[in-house]
Amino acid sequence: MSALEISPSVREAIAEEVKKYPEPRSALLMALHFIQAEIGHVPVGIQRQVAELLGIRPIEVREVVTFYPMYHEHPVGRANIRVCVNIACALAGAREVVEGIEARLGIRPGERTADGAYSIEEVQCLGSCGTAVCVQVNNDPYIENVRPERLDDLLQTIG
Amino acid sequence: MAHEPYLLPPPGADWRNLEAYRQIGGYEAARRAVHEMAPEQVIEEVKESGLRGRGGAGFSTGQKWSFMPKPGGPKPSYIACNGDESEPGTFKDRQILERNPHLLIEGLAIAGHAIGARAAYVYIRGEYTTAFHTLSAAIQQARDAGFLGERPFGIERPFDVYAMRGAGAYICGEETGMIESAEGKKGQPRKRPPFPAVYGLWGCPTTVNNVETMAQVASILRRGASWFKTLGMPTSTGHTLFGVSGHVERPGVYELPLGTTLREIIYEHAGGVRDGRALKAIIPGGVSMPVLSAEQVDVRMDHESLKQAGTLLGTGGIVVMDETACMVRAATVIARFFRHESCGQCTQCREGTGWFHKLLKRLDTGQGTMDDLATIDRVGGYMEGQTICALSDAAAWAATGFLRRFRPEFEAHVREGRCPLPESFRP
Ligand SMILES: Cc1cc2nc3c(=O)[nH]c(=O)nc-3n(C[C@H](O)[C@H](O)[C@H](O)COP(=O)(O)O)c2cc1C
Ligand code: SF4
Numbered sequence: 001m002s003a004l005e006i007s008p009s010v011r012e013a014i015a016e017e018v019k020k021y022p023e024p025r026s027a028l029l030m031a032l033h034f035i036q037a038e039i040g041h042v043p044v045g046i047q048r049q050v051a052e053l054l055g056i057r058p059i060e061v062r063e064v065v066t067f068y069p070m071y072h073e074h075p076v077g078r079a080n081i082r083v084c085v086n087i088a089c090a091l092a093g094a095r096e097v098v099e100g101i102e103a104r105l106g107i108r109p110g111e112r113t114a115d116g117a118y119s120i121e122e123v124q125c126l127g128s129c130g131t132a133v134c135v136q137v138n139n140d141p142y143i144e145n146v147r148p149e150r151l152d153d154l155l156q157t158i159g
Numbered sequence: 160m161a162h163e164p165y166l167l168p169p170p171g172a173d174w175r176n177l178e179a180y181r182q183i184g185g186y187e188a189a190r191r192a193v194h195e196m197a198p199e200q201v202i203e204e205v206k207e208s209g210l211r212g213r214g215g216a217g218f219s220t221g222q223k224w225s226f227m228p229k230p231g232g233p234k235p236s237y238i239a240c241n242g243d244e245s246e247p248g249t250f251k252d253r254q255i256l257e258r259n260p261h262l263l264i265e266g267l268a269i270a271g272h273a274i275g276a277r278a279a280y281v282y283i284r285g286e287y288t289t290a291f292h293t294l295s296a297a298i299q300q301a302r303d304a305g306f307l308g309e310r311p312f313g314i315e316r317p318f319d320v321y322a323m324r325g326a327g328a329y330i331c332g333e334e335t336g337m338i339e340s341a342e343g344k345k346g347q348p349r350k351r352p353p354f355p356a357v358y359g360l361w362g363c364p365t366t367v368n369n370v371e372t373m374a375q376v377a378s379i380l381r382r383g384a385s386w387f388k389t390l391g392m393p394t395s396t397g398h399t400l401f402g403v404s405g406h407v408e409r410p411g412v413y414e415l416p417l418g419t420t421l422r423e424i425i426y427e428h429a430g431g432v433r434d435g436r437a438l439k440a441i442i443p444g445g446v447s448m449p450v451l452s453a454e455q456v457d458v459r460m461d462h463e464s465l466k467q468a469g470t471l472l473g474t475g476g477i478v479v480m481d482e483t484a485c486m487v488r489a490a491t492v493i494a495r496f497f498r499h500e501s502c503g504q505c506t507q508c509r510e511g512t513g514w515f516h517k518l519l520k521r522l523d524t525g526q527g528t529m530d531d532l533a534t535i536d537r538v539g540g541y542m543e544g545q546t547i548c549a550l551s552d553a554a555a556w557a558a559t560g561f562l563r564r565f566r567p568e569f570e571a572h573v574r575e576g577r578c579p580l581p582e583s584f585r586p
Contacts, residue, residue, distance in 0.1 A: 020321045022361050028343035029326055033285065054343070067345040068326035070285045086247045087446055087478055088404040090492050095585035124329065124496050125247035126286050129404035129476065130411045141289045 006049050010034045014053055024054045028064055032071055037139060041072040069123065070139075077112045077119030079158045082136045083146075085122045088129035096148035097133045098122060104155060117159075162390070164414040165378045166371070166398060168259055175293055177300040180261040186306055188380040189268040193312045198230070201273040205376065208384035209396035213251075214241050214332075214369030215445065215473050217395075217462050220376075226356040227364055230275025234363040238270055238279035239341060239355070242370045243325055243332035245284055246445035247496060248476030251400035252370035254412045256283065256290035259374065260297035264320055266376035268306060271318040274366055278319045281370070282337050285326040294322045329500035333548045334367040336502070347502045348548035371400055392418035395461035395472070403429040405479040406436065417472075418461040425456065425479055436481040440565070444473020446493045447553030449560025450486075470560070485583035486568050490561035491519040492586050497554035508551035511542040515558045522569060523586065525577035532569055535562055 006014075013034045017027040031050055035042055042050075047061040054061075065071045072080075081101060085094045098120070102108055105118050112119040128134035131144035137158050146154055168174040180186070192201050206221025227236055240263070244252040255263055267279040283291045298320050301307045311318050323341060330336040331346035338360055340346040359365020375397055379387050388396050395417035401424055404410045408430030415424065421441060425431065432438050438453040443460065449470040451458065458468045465472050480489060494515040503509045518535055521527045539555040546552070562569055571579045 020323070023342065025343035026323075026341060026361075029285075029340065030324060032326070033324060056343075060344075063345055064343065068285070068328050070327035085492070086496055087442075087489060087492050088248060088410075090586060091405045091478075091480065091484065091584050093584070123327070124499055125245060125249075127244045127250045127253055127284065129248055129250045129478070130402060132404060132410075136286055139286070139288055142286075 004039060004043060004046055006035060006046060006053075007038060010038055011053070014050075018054070025056050025060075028054060028056075028061065029068070032061075032065060033139070036071060040078065041075050043073065075112070075116070076121075078117050079137050080119045080121060081158065082121045082123045082126075084124070084126045084128070084132070084134045086125035088125070089132040089134055092132035093148050094133045097135070097146055097151065100148050100151040101155070104151060162398065162414075162416055164398065166259065166262070166374055166400060166414050167254055167412070174259050174261060175257075175297060177261060177297070177304060180259075184381065185261055185377075186265055186268075186301075186304075188377045189265045189272075189306065190312050192269045192380055193272050193314055196272075198273050198275060201269060201380070204384050205273070205379060208379045208387040209394065210372070210375055210379060210387070211395065211462065212369055213371035213375070213399060213474070215246065215447070217472060220368060220372055223356070223368070224270065224274050224366055226354070227274040227366055228356075232364070235277035236275055236364040236366075237360045238267060238274070238276045239334070239338060239360055239365050239367045240267060240279055240281040240370060240373055241332060241334065241337055241367055242281050242283040242287070242290070243329075243337060244287070244370070245329040245332050246447060246474050246476060247493070248402065248404060248442055248445045248478040249474040250402045250404070251412050251475065253287060253290050254400060255370055255374045256287065257293050260294045261301065262374045262377055263294070263370055264297060264301050264307070266373035267320050268311060268318060269376050269380055270366070270368070270373060275316075276318065276366075278321060280341055280360065281320065281322045282331070282341055283322060283324055284331075285324045287324075291322055291324055298322060328502075329496075330502045330548075330550060333550065336548065337367065338365065345502075347504050350547055391416040392459070392461045392463070394463055399475050401428075401460065402474075402476040403479065404477070406433045406481040406484070407431065407479045408433050418459045418464070420456075421451070421458050421460055421477070422456045424460065424477065429479070432479065432481050436483065438479065439482045439484055440480040440486060440489070442476075442478040442480075443470055445476040446478070446496065446557055447549075448473040449556050450489075450564050452564050483580060483582040483584070485523070485578050485580040486561050486565040487519060487523045487572050487578065488583055488586050490558055491516070491523045493557045493561075494519045494554070495586075497550065497557065501550060501554070505546040505551060507542050508546050508554070511538050511551060512554045514538050515554060519558065520586075522572050523578060525572060525575065527573050529570070529573055532562060532566070532573070535559060
């Protein structure tokens with residue numbers, strides 16, 4: 001397997017981002033979003049390259065990658081399905097939504113399908129309580145008003 | 160009485176577009192403030208309006224601004240605008256970011272003039288992809304129109320607005336957690352003092368205000384503090400965005416004066432409890448705030464009235480639960496959230512949130528004891544007022560709030576060894 005590299009376009013986006021702040025390190029969260037949008041996760045090798053770009057130590061990147069729920073150090077599914085299970089979504093049937101997706105894909109939260117296509121995550125409130133149940137795939141715009149009885153449609157849109 | 164909204168556009172209007180926003184007088188208040196008003200005058204007007212922060216704590220915005228050092232000091236000043244919006248039950252700032260971004264930018268430009276800020280950074284929760292892109296596009300439009308940048312509105316004092324993104328951690332909504340995060344670090348809150356007005360972003364004086372708070376400012380300047388005070392209650396002025404979710408017919412965000420009764424919000428605006436069921440419980444201001452029971456539905460939604468009712472206005476995020484909902488389970492779901500989000504710096508919070516979740520889960524599944532109820536109260540006592548930030552207090556208010564308000568239901572779980580509400584939602 002060839003070592004992953006940050007692509008030139010992402011390097012450029014990071015360089016642009018750095019200009020917004022008095023200190024380059026402030027661009028770290030955005031840099032990790034750019035990388036994850038392209039590669040799907042942020043492996044340790046890439047973390048080292050980010051550290052170099054921003055002039056900080058690799059551990060300072062790693063502690064951010066592991067602190068924030070949205071970053072993945074290890075690969076997730078190409079469609080990482082994130083279901084909110086907090087109070088408003090729970091009241092609207094989030095558990096049934098999670099179970100329905102589990103049954104259709106044959107995986108549990110935190111797992112990935114064998115072909116690498118899907119993974120499931122239970123997440124905390126997404127700020128879409130008025131349109132519960134809320135599901136987010138990767139970092140795409142929300143899928144709102146998800147109903148347990150209409151999950152086939154949901155997976156069709158994602159797939 | 161109908162209340163003409165000023166925070167959200169009417170149906171059909173698209174104010175994301177700069178031209179449309181300007182047609183309704185947009186950016187005129189900022190232009191006037193920058194050219195005709197001294198910074199102190201702006202702060203005075205905002206103080207006079209009675210505006211209180213919409214991020215949860217309800218602090219006077221004008222007063223907060225007056226803590227900032229006078230312009231011309233050794234360090235630049237900044238605005239950190241809080242769009243982390245992660246308090247469960249809260250989904251209002253997203254409405255402003257997605258539907259009326261220029262109102263926010265105009266407010267930031269006015270605030271920037273008032274406190275002499277070099278720039279404003281709007282920290283948007285990482286999941287709000289649409290909001291981030293909408294605000295970023297609006298910022299670019301405002302720059303192109305000469306309202307932001309090196310010479311905003313033609314004056315020689317640079318001011319710009321930047322949008323940045325979080326990455327899924329609730330604690331980054333806490334003001335100093337947000338500052339750490341914006342600096343590219345873990346979002347672990349800072350000890351205070353020093354407060355952000357002295358030592359904020361990059362060690363510089365910083366004022367932290369919520370998105371909706373900043374979105375109020377342009378209207379105050381446009382129409383005057385005396386107009387603003389005609390809306391709402393004497394100590395809770397203006398409109399606010401109430402988010403209504405849970406077991407109602409029409410969940411959504413409703414712009415209404417502070418002091419509107421909970422009954423009016425639930426039954427007139429949100430269409431009442433779904434399927435004609437009976438109301439049981441209401442969380443009034445995001446899950447950090449103690450729950451109310453159905454008998455309290457006539458309370459006014461303002462700071463004073465809710466305090467008297469034993470809770471707080473918080474974010475105005477209202478979660479409605481009907482007769483089927485198990486209160487032990489609701490408390491468990493919320494405790495799971497706080498356990499997940501505690502940043503772990505303070506022992507009371509790290510351990511306490513874990514204890515709450517464990518005890519409540521045990522009670523929910525019918526394995527709890529009467530001693531567990533006493534333990535929840537005791538642990539809650541250790542968690543309040545002891546920690547670096549208020550997440551610990553919030554976790555305690557939520558758990559002990561449910562227990563205080565619905566103790567018989569908790570006891571029934573212990574006595575019967577199971578949940579007595581078979582139709583309840585699942586955790
Ligand atoms: C755990 C925790 C989470 C918070 N989350 C948010 C948030 O998501 N958005 C927000 O505006 N304020 C949040 N706050 C409140 C902020 O610390 C701060 O008081 C607020 O942003 C100040 O703005 P305001 O005066 O305009 O309300 C949170 C506070 C705590 C303790
Ligand atoms: S109270 Fe909790 S969340 Fe806040 S700083 Fe302490 S451990 Fe972190």
